[in-house]
Amino acid sequence: MTTTDSRQDTTANARRHSPERDAPLDATFDALSNRQCRDLLRHLVESDDDAFLVADLATQLTDETDSETAETRMLARLHHTHLPKLADAGLVSYDPDRGLVQYRPESRFEAMVPTIESFESADYPVSLDALLDLFADHRRRTAYVTLLGHDDLSLPDLADEVAVAEYGQPLPDIEPDDVLQVYLSLYHTHVPKLGAAGLVEYDQADDYVRLTDAGWTLESPFRSLCDPADD
Structure with missing residues (x-):
């Protein structure tokens, strides 16, 4: 039998969990655990544009003092890692064939920003x-x-x-x-x-x-x- 102390038992009224139900939150936490993913989302939120080319994002997210190699690496990370993770979490829409990214304003990210x-x-x-x-x-x-x-x-x-x-x-x-x-x-x-x-x-x-x-x-x-x- 489980034991409790004087602290409030917060599990009694907690919502039920399941792998299927919690998968979106798993994916969101996994994507946002990378600082570059968070910086990318902030960039998308603050921009006036509705859609972005991945190549342009790589340029914008690379420091001007970095080499061309750094921009190429950023492009690869965006294409192969960051954007697929963010898309799986429902935070962006990503079309890898067209190299096009759109931020999804209905995503939970902005509520998490504070x-x-x-x-x-x-x-x-x-x-x-x-x-x-x-x-x-x-x-x-x-x-x-x-x-x-x-x-x-x-x-x-x-x-x-x-x-x-x-x-x-x-x-x-x-x-x-x-x-x-x-x-x-x-x-x-x-x-x-x-x-x-x-x-x-x-x-x-x-x-x-x-x-x-x-x-x-x-x-x-x-x-x-x-x-x-x-x-």
């Missing part, structure tokens, strides 16, 4: 790149939100709650093998990554996961980035 700018100007225990990369995975976000509601949990209890959140069903209705898969992914991947970033401590001997002070510090920007419309 939080992004505030985070970049503040002194947080992790960089914005690291934060976005860390939470570009729905299960890792769910585990973090669960710990925000409990502060510390045994790893089996954390796996139970993450499984309930993902499947949207009471624990007895979820296949034990599915819960085990959640547990193993937390044990091998997600908790170690949260730990390496300093957000949690994992006591392997007692099988307990605890949110650190740094983990609590990131609650406000994390929630704002996940649900920018609520700000």
Whole structure:
């Protein structure tokens, strides 16, 4: 049975999660974890033009003092990496055959800008790149939100709650093998990554996961980035 402390249990009324439902946010965090992608979006937002040629963007985003080789590399990064990621996240429309890019004003990026700018100007225990990369995975976000509601949990209890959140069903209705898969992914991947970033401590001997002070510090920007419309 999971345990709680005096902190408010925020998981009870949390929306249900699933890989399919959270995939757009996964893609958005993954794309925005790259500073060049964020700079590119800012450039598109601030421009009066409706559409852009990728070649022109490469020129505009390359410092005038850089060499022609730098511009060529920027063009390659835009074409092969940044623009496909931004398109997958629904932040831009990208036609690689025509080399044409259009910003999608209905995307969530502009709602996230105040939080992004505030985070970049503040002194947080992790960089914005690291934060976005860390939470570009729905299960890792769910585990973090669960710990925000409990502060510390045994790893089996954390796996139970993450499984309930993902499947949207009471624990007895979820296949034990599915819960085990959640547990193993937390044990091998997600908790170690949260730990390496300093957000949690994992006591392997007692099988307990605890949110650190740094983990609590990131609650406000994390929630704002996940649900920018609520700000």
